[in-house]
Amino acid sequence: MPVTPRPGILDIRPYTPGAADAPGVANPVKLSSNENPLGCSPKAKEAFEAASKKLNLYPDGGARKLREAIAEVEGLEADRIVCGCGSDEILQLLGRAYLEPGDKVVQSEYGFLVYRLVAMTSGAHFVSAPETGCRASVDALLEAAGDDAAIVFLANPNNPTGTYLSGEEVRRLRAGLPEGCLLVVDEAYAEYVDVPDYETMLPMARERDDTIVTRTFSKIHGLAALRLGWAYADRSIIDVLNRVRGPFNVNLPAIDAGIAAIRDIEFREKSAAHNREQVAYLTQQLRGIGLEITPSVGNFVLIHFPETTGKTAADADRFLTARGLIVRPLVPYNLPNALRLTAGRADDNRKVVDALTEFMAA
Numbered sequence: 022m023p024v025t026p027r028p029g030i031l032d033i034r035p036y037t038p039g040a041a042d043a044p045g046v047a048n049p050v051k052l053s054s055n056e057n058p059l060g061c062s063p064k065a066k067e068a069f070e071a072a073s074k075k076l077n078l079y080p081d082g083g084a085r086k087l088r089e090a091i092a093e094v095e096g097l098e099a100d101r102i103v104c105g106c107g108s109d110e111i112l113q114l115l116g117r118a119y120l121e122p123g124d125k126v127v128q129s130e131y132g133f134l135v136y137r138l139v140a141m142t143s144g145a146h147f148v149s150a151p152e153t154g155c156r157a158s159v160d161a162l163l164e165a166a167g168d169d170a171a172i173v174f175l176a177n178p179n180n181p182t183g184t185y186l187s188g189e190e191v192r193r194l195r196a197g198l199p200e201g202c203l204l205v206v207d208e209a210y211a212e213y214v215d216v217p218d219y220e221t222m223l224p225m226a227r228e229r230d231d232t233i234v235t236r237t238f239s240k241i242h243g244l245a246a247l248r249l250g251w252a253y254a255d256r257s258i259i260d261v262l263n264r265v266r267g268p269f270n271v272n273l274p275a276i277d278a279g280i281a282a283i284r285d286i287e288f289r290e291k292s293a294a295h296n297r298e299q300v301a302y303l304t305q306q307l308r309g310i311g312l313e314i315t316p317s318v319g320n321f322v323l324i325h326f327p328e329t330t331g332k333t334a335a336d337a338d339r340f341l342t343a344r345g346l347i348v349r350p351l352v353p354y355n356l357p358n359a360l361r362l363t364a365g366r367a368d369d370n371r372k373v374v375d376a377l378t379e380f381m382a383a
C-alpha cells in the first residue's frame with residue numbers, strides 16, 4: 022500500500038527546468054535557463070579544479086570563508102549571511118521555518134514559480150497579486166497581503182518578465198505590509214540591472230528584522246552547476262536558517278569556486294556589459310520584426326507572440342527547436358503566448374533573430 026504524504030504535497034506539479042536538447046540537432050544552443058553565455062570566472066574554474074584534490078573532505082559546514090568573501094565584496098557582515106545549495110534551497114528553508122499550514126503566502130502574478138512550490142510544500146495558502154503589463158503592482162501586492170500575510174515573495178528583477186520595482190516602490194511595499202510579515206526580496210538578477218531607480222534591498226535587510234535578500238551564483242557568476250546561493254538578513258533570521266539547513270548544505274567545490282567568483286569583479290563587469298549589449302540588440306531586432314518585447318533589466322527577454330494560427334508562441338517554439346535554438350515556453354507561468362529567451366553569445370543571438378525573422382515572414 023502506498024505511503025501517504027502530507028495533504029497538498031500531491032497537488033504540487035514538479036518544477037520543469039528549461040529544456041536542454043532539441044531532438045535531432047547535434048549541438049543545440051541552450052537559451053532556456055538564463056545561464057551565463059560567457060561561462061564562469063577563470064579563477065573560479067581554477068579553484069574548482071583545485072578542489073578536486075579534496076573530495077574526501079567534508080566542507081566547512083558554516084561556509085565561513087565564503088561568507089567572509091561575500092561580506093568583503095558586498096560591504097556586509099559575514100555573520101548576517103547564510104549560504105545555500107542554490108538560492109532555491111534558502112527559499113525552501115524559509116518556507117520550512119516560517120510557514121504553517123493555512124498561512125498566507127503572497128507573490129505577484131507572474132512571479133518566479135518556486136515561491137508557489139515553497140508555499141504548497143508547507144500547506145500554505147497561496148495568493149497571487151495581479152500585474153499590469155507584466156509588472157508587479159505594489160497596490161495589488163498590498164491588497165493581497167491584507168493584514169495577515171506570513172510571507173511576501175518578490176523577485177526584483179522578476180523572472181520570467183524581466184521587469185522590476187524601483188527602490189521607492191519596494192520601500193512602499195515594505196511599509197504597507199502587516200507587522201510580522203516576512204518580505205523575501207529575491208535579487209537573482211540584481212547584478213545585471215543598469216537603471217537609476219533600481220536599488221538593492223541589502224540596506225533594507227540591514228535596518229530591519231523582517232526582510233531578507235537572496236542572491237545567487239547561478240546567473241552573473243556563471244556557476245549554476247555548482248548550486249550556490251546566499252542570503253542576507255537580521256541575525257535572528259540567519260539563526261533560524263542555520264537551525265533548519267542541512268549541516269553541510271553547501272559543498273566544498275562550490276565554496277572554493279564561489280570565493281574566487283565573488284572576488285572576480287572583472288568577470289562580473291564583463292558579463293554585465295555583454296548582457297546589456299545583447300539584451301538591447303535582441304529587444305531592438307525582435308521589435309523590428311513586429312514582436313512585442315517586455316522591457317527587461319535581466320539577462321533574458323520576454324517575447325509575446327500573436328494568437329494567429331501558425332504564428333503562436335508554441336509554433337515559434339517548435340520552429341526554433343527544429344533549428345537547435347532552445348528557449349523557454351511559459352505555459353506553467355500562465356503566459357502561453359510568450360517565450361522567454363536568454364541573451365546568449367552574440368552569434369547565437371543573431372541566429373535567433375534570423376530564425377524569428379524567417380518565422381514571422383513565412
Ligand SMILES: *Cc1c(COP(=O)(O)O)cnc(C)c1O
Pocket residue numbers: 055106107108109110133176179180207209236237238239240245248249250
Ligand atoms: C535563477 C533564479 C534563481 C536562482 O536559483 P538558484 O537556486 O540560486 O540557482 C532564484 N530566483 C530567481 C527568480 C531566478 O530566476
